[in-house]
Amino acid sequence: MSERRTQIVIIGGGPSGLLLSQLLHKRGVQSVVLERKSKDYVLSRIRAGVLERGLLGLMEEAGIGGRMAKEGFAHDGTLISYGDEMFRIDFKELTGHSVMVYGQTEVTRDLYDAREAMGGQIEY
DSSP: OOOOOOOEEEEOOSHHHHHHHHHHHHTTOOEEEEOSSOHHHHHHOOOOOEEOHHHHHHHHHHTOOHHHHHHOEEEOEEEEEETTEEEEEEHHHHHSOOEEEOOHHHHHHHHHHHHHHTTOEEEO
16 A cells, blocks of 8 residues: 655635645645635635636646636726725736736635546545
């Protein structure tokens, strides 16, 4: 019988811990994610969801960008209001890139699905 050896323990089954676990797995590094709450609890937490370019790249690298590409909303800028004045900050013009509006809960759901599909170990 071969012994499975876990190299890394990650505390927290939110998006950061799950993304780290997924990226490590893609590089052949075994990890286990420890989460003190249930999966249902973690997925019930509603959080903001504006994702910048760096995270979008990591999600693609982790193999979880497909649903986001279909369901997310590319956002090129925002309006700022001060008193009676309103002006627009154009992200794409200023940085050359949009941001993605895609809920953090959906990112977490995509990561759980990917970890489970790859047999990743998550302990609640």
